[in-house]
Amino acid sequence: MSTKKSTRESTRKTRAAATPKRTAARAAAKAAPIASASGFMAHAYAMEAEAAERYAEFADSMEMHNNRDVAELFRKLSRIEQRHADQILEQMGSKQSPAPSANFRWEGAEGPETADPTELHYLMQPYHALQIALHNEKRARDFFAHLAKVTANAGVRKGALEMERDEAEHVRLIEEWLKRTPVPDFNWEADPDPPMLSD
Amino acid sequence: MNSPAVAAPITAQAFKSDYKPIWCPGCGDYSVLSSFTKAFAKLDLRPENIAVVSGIGCSSRIPAYTTCYGFHGVHGRSLAAASGLKLARPDLTVVVASGDGDGYSIGGNHFLHACRRNVDLTYVVMDNHVYGMTKGQPSPTTEPDWDSKLSPGGTGLRTFHPLVIALAAGANFVARAFSGDPNGTADIIAEAIRTPGFSFVEILSPCVTFRPEQREWKQLARPAPVTTTDDAARAARRIMTDDGFNIGVLYKGGRKPYQPSIGKGKKRPSDLEAEFAI
Numbered sequence: 001m002s003t004k005k006s007t008r009e010s011t012r013k014t015r016a017a018a019t020p021k022r023t024a025a026r027a028a029a030k031a032a033p034i035a036s037a038s039g040f041m042a043h044a045y046a047m048e049a050e051a052a053e054r055y056a057e058f059a060d061s062m063e064m065h066n067n068r069d070v071a072e073l074f075r076k077l078s079r080i081e082q083r084h085a086d087q088i089l090e091q092m093g094s095k096q097s098p099a100p101s102a103n104f105r106w107e108g109a110e111g112p113e114t115a116d117p118t119e120l121h122y123l124m125q126p127y128h129a130l131q132i133a134l135h136n137e138k139r140a141r142d143f144f145a146h147l148a149k150v151t152a153n154a155g156v157r158k159g160a161l162e163m164e165r166d167e168a169e170h171v172r173l174i175e176e177w178l179k180r181t182p183v184p185d186f187n188w189e190a191d192p193d194p195p196m197l198s199d
Numbered sequence: 200m201n202s203p204a205v206a207a208p209i210t211a212q213a214f215k216s217d218y219k220p221i222w223c224p225g226c227g228d229y230s231v232l233s234s235f236t237k238a239f240a241k242l243d244l245r246p247e248n249i250a251v252v253s254g255i256g257c258s259s260r261i262p263a264y265t266t267c268y269g270f271h272g273v274h275g276r277s278l279a280a281a282s283g284l285k286l287a288r289p290d291l292t293v294v295v296a297s298g299d300g301d302g303y304s305i306g307g308n309h310f311l312h313a314c315r316r317n318v319d320l321t322y323v324v325m326d327n328h329v330y331g332m333t334k335g336q337p338s339p340t341t342e343p344d345w346d347s348k349l350s351p352g353g354t355g356l357r358t359f360h361p362l363v364i365a366l367a368a369g370a371n372f373v374a375r376a377f378s379g380d381p382n383g384t385a386d387i388i389a390e391a392i393r394t395p396g397f398s399f400v401e402i403l404s405p406c407v408t409f410r411p412e413q414r415e416w417k418q419l420a421r422p423a424p425v426t427t428t429d430d431a432a433r434a435a436r437r438i439m440t441d442d443g444f445n446i447g448v449l450y451k452g453g454r455k456p457y458q459p460s461i462g463k464g465k466k467r468p469s470d471l472e473a474e475f476a477i
Contacts, residue, residue, distance in 0.1 A: 057229055060219040067224075096207065109380040118379070118407055118414045120224035195223075195334065195408055 034147070037155030042098035044163055045088040047106075049097065051113040051136065052081035058120060058129075065122040073129045081113070084166075112136070112143040123191060125184045134174045141167035211236040214246055216266050222257060223331075225414075227378030227404030231325055232264050234378075234402075235294070237385035239267075242292075242392060249292045252281040254306060257332045258298040258325035258404070275306030278313040278322065285318050286459055287468040292392060293319075299326040303339040303359050310361075314368035314397055319456040321391045321398045324361065325378070327406035327413065335409035361401055362438045366431050366450060371396030373434065373450040377420035378404040383446065390448060396456040403444070416444070423447040 034040045055078035062071035092098060106112065113136045121128070141164055148160035214236035222228050239249060249267040253259035255274035262269025268291070272280045277295050285293045302310055302324045313322065328345070330336040337350045339359035346353050365373050372394045376384040384402060391398035403420060405413035423445035428434050434450035466474075 053233075057233070058224070061222070061224045061229065064219050064221050065224060097210075106382070110382065116379075116417070117227070117229055118225050118405060118417065120407075122224050124224075 034151070034156055035153060037153070037159055038092070038098075040153075040156045040159045041088055041092050044159065045085055045092070045098055047111040047113050047140065048081050048085035048088060050111045051115070052078045052085060054078075054114050054117070055081060058115065058117075061120065062122075062124075067122060067124070069126050070124055070129050073126050077129070077133055113140040121189065123189055125182075125188060127178065127181045127184050130174055130178045130181055134171065134178065137167055137170040137174055141171055209240050209243060209245065211240040214239045214249075214265050214267065216264055218263050220260065220264050222260070223406075223408045225405075225407035226257070226331075227327065227402075227406075228258055228261070228325055230378040230381040231258070231323070231384065231402055231404055232261055234376075234381045234384035234388055235261065235265065235296075235323075237381065238388035238392065241385060241389045244292055248290070249294065250281075250284055250288075251294050251296060252277050252284065253296040254298075254301040255332075256298040256301045256330070257406075258296055259301060261296040275301055275304070275309060277301070278306060278309040278320070281320050281322075282313060282316065282318045285320055289319070293321070294388075294392065295320055295322045297322065297324045298331075298338075299324060299328060299340045299359075299361075300330045300336075300338040303361055307339070307359075311364070311368045314365050314370040314399065317369060317371055317397045317454050317457045319395050319397070321388065321400065323388065323391075323400045323402060325402050325404040326361070327404050327410060329406050329409045331406045331409055360439070362399075362449065363435050365399045366435045366438070369397075369454065370399045370450075371452045371454045371456075372398035372400075372448070373438075374398075374400045374448045375423075375446055376400055376402045377416065377444075377446050378402055379417045379420060380446070383422075387448060394451060396452070396454050419444040420446050423449060425449075427451050429453065 034043055055074045059071045059074035059078060062068075062074060089095070089097070115132050115136055119132050144160045144164035144167060148157050148164060151157050151160065211233070215232075220229060220232065235251070239246075246266040247268070250270065251262040251265055251267050252270045252272060253262050254272055254277040259271060259277070262271050270280055270284070277297055281293050281295045285291065297306065302322075313320070326340055328338060328340045328342065330338050335347060335349060337345060337347070337354045340361070341350075341354060342358060343355050344353035362373050362375060372391055374387045374391060376387045378384065387400055391400050403416055405416055407414060419442075421444065423437075423441070425437060425445075427448045428437075428450060429452055431450060431452065437445075438449060
């Protein structure tokens, strides 16, 4: 086995081993406090909108590499996240995207529901895409659960508990979806005409 | 009476063209593109007031994916083209995109002198320590012991140290960013554009195809544990002794940007343009 391959596998193991709960708790703890219910809604909107944008990027990328099934799945996930973002806007009675407070940062990087681009592979299958989505939904659920626990603001707590319930429902739906999706062969990454010259 | 119309703030999406990137799935350059567009929106710029100039390589495809003016130029010569453009059209915001091969090898000499000259440009280099487009040859920033079919046993060559070289050559703003933090990278690019003079932003952008082990970078990259300094020697010492994963604005100087002196008998670009008009 090449060094590259073993490193890659170990990366995946590392990722799988990292519990979403711990990461989300760290995210909520590190973030600047969300002080009001309207601030909370702005952040919830940003989380959904960022997730929708990332899935749309993934769909484009898969389309360019002629992986149509996965492109379609990511497109669907993007539409679902965008719908959630639009629902939040509707609840806020706003037509324009609300701006989260300037000093707020997600865990120093991205929102808990935003997929990690380095998880993509041009030969990936719908099962892998759903695993990515499941991981993100769990992180979002745990982020809101932790926020509900630590916030001192009653409005933020109410909103966070509501979002936690929504995200838990998404987790359940994706788990159901995964059950109906074929599990890839062990050698799904094998490419008879690989792009590598250096292997 | 109608109240005056207030223009809606521009969104990052407005800077994305209809062309879909053809980078490999998982490439860090997708996030860098997103950081470019977020930075432009943050600065409330307009696509028609920005020029994105590039050379050759995966990263240099970026101009086509934006709605800004673009120039996909000659290998390693993006800084020469961009300098000319900025001097002729100082009203434009000029951002230059490059990679570690295009920027430090083929364009290495231009890099040194662009730092010295200090034209008001923002130079963004997406560094993945490999020539990706030509299938995995070692670049100037490749580790000496990176073993591959094209460099068995590694090159054994000392790696190029772009940030220190930029400092020594006179760059006015030096920063390191990581593509895995697109929001933080957008902030750094915005600050680089706002800072007058030659701003250099090195972005660690993994190549998941030829350097899959770079997926680990997300575990290594973290905010630099120091504040920005205006002392180039101090910044150089810090950069020379860090492990290459400290992220942030590492140096910000106060040099005046280069402006050509157009004295008596010398012609302005507009005069030359008129002279050459048919």
